[in-house]
Amino acid sequence: MKRPELVCPAGTPAALRTAVDAGADAVYCGFQNATNARNFPGLNFTPAEMEQGVAYAHARGAKVLLAVNSFPTAGRFDLWREAVDAGARFGVDALIVADIGVAAYAAEAHPDLRLHLSVQAAASSPEAIRYYVREFGVRRVVLPRILTVSEIKDVKKEIPCEIETFIFGNHGLMVEGRCSLTNYVTGLSTNMDGVCSPAAQVHYDKEADGSVATRLGDFTIDRFGAGEQAGYPTICKGRYHAAGREDAYYAFEEPISLNLATLLPQLMAAGVEAFKIEGRQRSRAYVRQVVGAFRGAVDQVLAGEDPELADLVALTEGQKQTQGAAGSKKWR
Amino acid sequence: MTGKLTLGPIVYHWEAEEKRDFYARIADEAPVDTVYVGEVICSKRTPFFDAHMPEVIERLERGGKQVVLASLSEVVIRRERNMMADFCAIDSHEIELNNTAGLFDIDGRAHRIGPLMNVYNERTLGWLAGKGASHVTLPVEVPRAVVGEMARAADALGVGCEVQVFGRASLAVSARCYHARAHKRTKDNCQFVCEKDPDGMPLSTVNGQSFLTVNGIQTLSHSYVDLSGEIDEMVNMGIGHFRIMPQQADMVAVAGIYADRIAGRRDGEETAARLAALKLAAPLSNGFWHGREGHRRFGPRAA
Numbered sequence: 257m258k259r260p261e262l263v264c265p266a267g268t269p270a271a272l273r274t275a276v277d278a279g280a281d282a283v284y285c286g287f288q289n290a291t292n293a294r295n296f297p298g299l300n301f302t303p304a305e306m307e308q309g310v311a312y313a314h315a316r317g318a319k320v321l322l323a324v325n326s327f328p329t330a331g332r333f334d335l336w337r338e339a340v341d342a343g344a345r346f347g348v349d350a351l352i353v354a355d356i357g358v359a360a361y362a363a364e365a366h367p368d369l370r371l372h373l374s375v376q377a378a379a380s381s382p383e384a385i386r387y388y389v390r391e392f393g394v395r396r397v398v399l400p401r402i403l404t405v406s407e408i409k410d411v412k413k414e415i416p417c418e419i420e421t422f423i424f425g426n427h428g429l430m431v432e433g434r435c436s437l438t439n440y441v442t443g444l445s446t447n448m449d450g451v452c453s454p455a456a457q458v459h460y461d462k463e464a465d466g467s468v469a470t471r472l473g474d475f476t477i478d479r480f481g482a483g484e485q486a487g488y489p490t491i492c493k494g495r496y497h498a499a500g501r502e503d504a505y506y507a508f509e510e511p512i513s514l515n516l517a518t519l520l521p522q523l524m525a526a527g528v529e530a531f532k533i534e535g536r537q538r539s540r541a542y543v544r545q546v547v548g549a550f551r552g553a554v555d556q557v558l559a560g561e562d563p564e565l566a567d568l569v570a571l572t573e574g575q576k577q578t579q580g581a582a583g584s585k586k587w588r
Numbered sequence: 589m590t591g592k593l594t595l596g597p598i599v600y601h602w603e604a605e606e607k608r609d610f611y612a613r614i615a616d617e618a619p620v621d622t623v624y625v626g627e628v629i630c631s632k633r634t635p636f637f638d639a640h641m642p643e644v645i646e647r648l649e650r651g652g653k654q655v656v657l658a659s660l661s662e663v664v665i666r667r668e669r670n671m672m673a674d675f676c677a678i679d680s681h682e683i684e685l686n687n688t689a690g691l692f693d694i695d696g697r698a699h700r701i702g703p704l705m706n707v708y709n710e711r712t713l714g715w716l717a718g719k720g721a722s723h724v725t726l727p728v729e730v731p732r733a734v735v736g737e738m739a740r741a742a743d744a745l746g747v748g749c750e751v752q753v754f755g756r757a758s759l760a761v762s763a764r765c766y767h768a769r770a771h772k773r774t775k776d777n778c779q780f781v782c783e784k785d786p787d788g789m790p791l792s793t794v795n796g797q798s799f800l801t802v803n804g805i806q807t808l809s810h811s812y813v814d815l816s817g818e819i820d821e822m823v824n825m826g827i828g829h830f831r832i833m834p835q836q837a838d839m840v841a842v843a844g845i846y847a848d849r850i851a852g853r854r855d856g857e858e859t860a861a862r863l864a865a866l867k868l869a870a871p872l873s874n875g876f877w878h879g880r881e882g883h884r885r886f887g888p889r890a891a
Contacts, residue, residue: 328711329708330737331734331737333709333711355706355712356712357710360715361711377688379688380662383689384663390692402664402762431662434760443882445729469795476795479794496791496794496799497793498790498791498802499789500770500771507800581763588764588774
């Protein structure tokens with residue numbers, strides 16, 4: 257069995273060091289601007305930090321994958337070009353791209369630099385994946401979180417590049433790179449600005465009865481009883497009313513976390529080359545714990561042992577978790 | 589050049605009879621230049637209308653409309669992959685692609701790029717034009733400044749450039765069917781419940797505020813986009829094609845209102861009054877154009 261890469265989130269330089277020390281084979285990160293899809297306040301790297309981060313990772317045998325995976329709008333392309341060039345200059349091991357223009361630029365300007373296709377490109381069929389391989393020489397695709405394990409296995413047979421799948425973390429419901437819900441509500445775009453449910457427009461409105469309404473911009477996303485923990489108002493995890501439903505319900509998905517820990521052996525057998533842990537916005541403690549647990553589990557599977565998955569399951573203790581689409585077609 | 593009015597594909601699951609009657613009326617009465625026909629949202633819906641397609645196309649063409657065939661937007665399972673490959677082999681009509689799988693299959697032959705593809709900048713457009721794209725409809729969320737830059741880029745490339753000016757904004761697509769979910773079913777056993785909602789299934793907040801619209805795997809805005817007040821500006825930018833999306837409204841009247849606006853026969857104020865007189869099912873919005881919250885409505889002098 258091939259040794260898969262464990263690809264871990266590095267929202268900050270400190271998280272990068274933590275992930276590398278905890279056994280990450282690769283970390284992914286971005287610059288402090290709209291060029292990456294996690295353009296959140298307090299996250300990401302300055303150019304100097306990126307250069308240092310690459311040195312730290314490389315000295316310990318880990319790779320750095322630079323996410324330049326949002327969609328430049330006309331007239332702003334220079335910012336994305338600078339990010340691509342800086343990544344090449346600092347010696348990152350691959351660029352993660354989604355936009356066709358960015359992919360074309362990177363392939364032309366830096367033909368020796370590996371390109372990974374971001375999940376934001378939503379390449380969900382062998383044809384879509386092969387398009388990016390054919391046109392830009394993409395070496396790895398990050399698969400959308402919509403395929404079952406057996407479908408992943410089938411895709412693998414039909415594409416001439418590596419596969420990276422999400423294995424743990426936040427579980428988005430919409431096709432990545434095709435969601436304008438945040439922009440409809442807040443005026444900031446996921447694709448163009450790298451923003452999803454921005455904290456600056458989040459409100460927790462306490463009502464007279466002690467309940468809390470969570471709001472994004474002008475729209476209430478959910479309401480929680482006096483004793484309940486109020487969740488973060490992400491539009492696709494909210495409760496809404498529809499005709500024919502008595503109560504407000506999770507019209508898209510429950511606030512739930514993706515955890516494919518128990519499918520790890522099957523995914524490795526299917527030939528998945530890399531496993532991605534979501535969470536560039538999460539704390540160092542979280543990164544250490546999750547990366548450490550998955551490092552152990554992957555190594556146990558490689559050694560032919562049954563992985564101890566209890567630790568991984570415990571990571572989402574108290575929170576609901578799902579295998580999402582990977583477990584069953586019924587998810588759809 | 590006078591701007592062209594186009595009618596986008598019906599994204600909802602209308603009964604086959606209703607679709608046929610709708611297109612017959614469009615063919616005879618609506619002042620649109622181009623009609624996009626085809627199932628964009630759900631591969632399971634296609635068998636219902638396939639048999640009527642040749643007749644509808646012929647009827648529209650007899651009415652003097654150009655017919656462009658629109659592709660699926662989500663291509664995952666074998667059936668959808670085969671559909672896309674077959675679609676890309678069509679040579680009787682222009683085709684509009686809404687998924688990257690089509691870019692692979694089309695392999696350099698002429699095609700249009702639909703609004704569900706991510707074409708946000710001149711380099712992406714330039715690349716696609718070099719591989720056979722002859723026309724692009726911009727994503728519904730792009731603001732004025734980007735529309736202007738893209739119009740200029742499209743003009744330089746000799747590519748047609750189109751903007752949606754009426755109808756609900758497509759905000760997201762998913763692998764999951766939310767219509768089926770609302771009825772406690774899954775996509776595989778949906779029993780086509782989406783047919784009961786020909787203008788989509790409204791979602792409102794826990795406070796009862798109208799918010800979103802579910803259409804199978806697609807999530808749309810509650811509001812109808814209306815850029816009738818911005819058409820002059822777009823014409824000056826070089827936008828040549830203006831798309832209205834079918835809703836449960838008098839679409840012949842809607843087409844007439846926009847056609848008059850594009851031709852300069854009615855000004856913005858008269859146009860707004862005529863749209864208001866239609867008593868549309870949802871409020872109008874133009875926030876995306878202003879680079880603001882998409883659901884909002886700004887007046888002519890708003891920033």
